[in-house]
Amino acid sequence: MKNLQELVAEVANFVAKYPEKPIFSLRPTLAAYQGQDWQQYIAFEDTHYTRQVVCQCPAFEILVLGWQVGQGSPFHNHAGQGCLLRVMQGVLHETRWQWGKTHLNCYTSNAISYIDDQMGVHQIENRGPQPAVSLHIYAPGFFCAQKSSSPEAILLNPGISTKTV
Numbered sequence: 033m034k035n036l037q038e039l040v041a042e043v044a045n046f047v048a049k050y051p052e053k054p055i056f057s058l059r060p061t062l063a064a065y066q067g068q069d070w071q072q073y074i075a076f077e078d079t080h081y082t083r084q085v086v087c088q089c090p091a092f093e094i095l096v097l098g099w100q101v102g103q104g105s106p107f108h109n110h111a112g113q114g115c116l117l118r119v120m121q122g123v124l125h126e127t128r129w130q131w132g133k134t135h136l137n138c139y140t141s142n143a144i145s146y147i148d149d150q151m152g153v154h155q156i157e158n159r160g161p162q163p164a165v166s167l168h169i170y171a172p173g174f175f176c177a178q179k180s181s182s183p184e185a186i187l188l189n190p191g192i193s194t195k196t197v
């Protein structure tokens with residue numbers, strides 16, 4: 033696959049054909065994307081990480097996230113969505129909280145990770161030394177997570193902030 037347009041088409045085909053299937057199955061599809069057009073969506077802010085929309089519809093969305101050194105997300109769930117992430121540039125660390133156990137994962141360029149609410153909650157951060165960019169596929173679309181500084185709080189207090197993460 034040489035551009036995002038082809039990736040969007042493949043993801044659209046998958047979610048139309050298998051609406052109930054977790055998008056973990058799209059891992060090889062995301063790995064097969066070899067384009068450079070993700071770079072058009074790179075954006076960095078000094079105060080927080082950025083989210084650039086490549087494609088957004090009720091069935092799925094594709095975003096490019098830009099992380100300056102030291103920037104990160106709070107702990108968040110995925111509000112019923114599957115989240116497939118590929119690191120396009122730099123290195124990202126994930127703290128994954130799974131029912132009382134915490135795992136630290138490190139994803140280097142081209143690594144792919146998947147999470148959904150059945151697998152726990154997580155926090156992503158760029159611990160440096162260079163800016164990082166990640167390409168995300170979410171399904172269904174219109175992601176609206178619960179987030180908190182405490183992973184337990186997300187699971188115990190469903191009323192917590194639902195700002196998009």
Ligand SMILES: [Fe+2]
Nearest residue numbers: 108110115154
């Ligand atoms: Fe996430």
